[in-house]
Amino acid sequence: MDFSFTEEQLMLQDVARRIAQEVIAPSAEHFDRNGEFPLDNIRLLGENGLMGIEVPAEYGGAGMDPVAYALAMIEIAAGDAAHSTIMSVNNSLFCTGILKNGNEEQKQLYVRAVAEGREIGAFALTEPQSGSDASNMRCRAVRQDDGSYVINGKKSWITSGPVARYIILFAVTNPEQGSRGITAFMIDTSREGFHRGKTEPKLGIRASATCEIEFADYVARPEEVVGVEGQGFKIAMSVLDAGRIGIASQAIGIARAAYEKTIEYVRERKAFGSPIGTFQMTQAKIADMKCKLDAALLLTLRAAWLKGQGKPFSAEAAIAKLTASEAAMWITHQAVQIHGGMGYSKEMPLERYFRDAKITEIYEGTSEIQRLVIARSETGLR
Ligand code: CAA
Ligand code: FAD
Numbered sequence: 454m455d456f457s458f459t460e461e462q463l464m465l466q467d468v469a470r471r472i473a474q475e476v477i478a479p480s481a482e483h484f485d486r487n488g489e490f491p492l493d494n495i496r497l498l499g500e501n502g503l504m505g506i507e508v509p510a511e512y513g514g515a516g517m518d519p520v521a522y523a524l525a526m527i528e529i530a531a532g533d534a535a536h537s538t539i540m541s542v543n544n545s546l547f548c549t550g551i552l553k554n555g556n557e558e559q560k561q562l563y564v565r566a567v568a569e570g571r572e573i574g575a576f577a578l579t580e581p582q583s584g585s586d587a588s589n590m591r592c593r594a595v596r597q598d599d600g601s602y603v604i605n606g607k608k609s610w611i612t613s614g615p616v617a618r619y620i621i622l623f624a625v626t627n628p629e630q631g632s633r634g635i636t637a638f639m640i641d642t643s644r645e646g647f648h649r650g651k652t653e654p655k656l657g658i659r660a661s662a663t664c665e666i667e668f669a670d671y672v673a674r675p676e677e678v679v680g681v682e683g684q685g686f687k688i689a690m691s692v693l694d695a696g697r698i699g700i701a702s703q704a705i706g707i708a709r710a711a712y713e714k715t716i717e718y719v720r721e722r723k724a725f726g727s728p729i730g731t732f733q734m735t736q737a738k739i740a741d742m743k744c745k746l747d748a749a750l751l752l753t754l755r756a757a758w759l760k761g762q763g764k765p766f767s768a769e770a771a772i773a774k775l776t777a778s779e780a781a782m783w784i785t786h787q788a789v790q791i792h793g794g795m796g797y798s799k800e801m802p803l804e805r806y807f808r809d810a811k812i813t814e815i816y817e818g819t820s821e822i823q824r825l826v827i828a829r830s831e832t833g834l835r
Contacts, residue, residue: 491536566618614650778820
């Protein structure tokens, strides 16, 4: 077993760390407070290859592997979780989705602009009545005689919905076929029939803009079908497998930032005449934080490595996301506790880490859904 990283992986990690610490972290409090979309920072990430890490250079990306992607995501999330949410949708849901399932023209037209950070991409699966049970969607695409599709319906909670130029949409083309009657489409949000709802007010990742979107007689051309008609649900599921490695990495980044601040604090802060880090109850918390962080990291790198080797990684990605997101929630909770009153104050970032961590247990499949995926894979039962 080789636990070392390649020179390229370390180089990308270094680029991501520098941008995260020099540009993103210092502005994170501002974007969190105002709920403003950090467009300039997102463009900067794009210019540095971080919006299309696994996208080959011929389509405008960095041409790197999933391990490099995980390392870079961790760094950006340690700077600010909301930035890493936008980055993860562009990279693993949008670009991967098109690269894996789209045709050559779609790759040239849509992947390049998003991988270079010139445009923002989004992924629209969830609806008001269907979240975990994603195949219960109602958004309808009706095929016309000329081969085009007329789309009507709503999608909710769409990350980057308020700003995205392009969206991969999943809609029902054949209601009789259940999950086999769902098709993926490329949506251009500048066209008629596309509408955005109000930006959702959220607990955390407040700089990542989320909204409902609505289609009212939106016409998709035949060449805007992604993959094959009826294969949309499988496309969504396989794209989410990759996405879950990104969210696991995001959770690790948030947790690491909280952990590092905690290590500094327990050395400096004194109570009863001693640094609080000398108390055994604090030491136990530090040890447990470190174990959870390392376990999450190793499981995430395993899933990323398997993906890079072209091996199955669906259950491993769910294991990584479940472990990392629950670790992030636990670690940020303990970090607030160890900082006492200062942990609760907006003058320190601990309360933001705590709020941001929660989303990693919800999106791209809740913790319950990850457990379902893992248990189904282990038992073969449904
Ligand atoms: N890869 C490829 N195909 C897959 C697959 C995978 N990982 N998982 C399932 N499929 C296929 C199955 O083989 C099956 O195909 P057949 O019809 O040929 O047999 C088909 O999909 C249906 O599978 P299931 O019957 O297992 O589907 P299900 O309805 O029981 O649902 C589920 C399974 C795992 C619960 C799934 O619905 C799920 O993942 N739900 C969570 C939804 C989710 O993660 N949403 C995230 C939205 S995006 C987001 O959140 C972005 C963001 O925050 C930033
Ligand atoms: P529900 O499915 O209604 O679940 C409610 C509760 O029931 C949960 O605790 C769930 O775990 C539990 N539950 C459901 N089914 C089961 C079961 N079988 N067994 C045990 N427990 C179960 N979606 C997109 O398509 N694109 C995006 O870009 C996107 N971005 C998002 C950004 C944010 C900030 C948020 C909050 C959500 C986003 N989502 C997005 C939607 C997200 O993926 C869903 O919220 C998530 O999948 C859960 O669906 P739900 O909210 O409908 O909850």
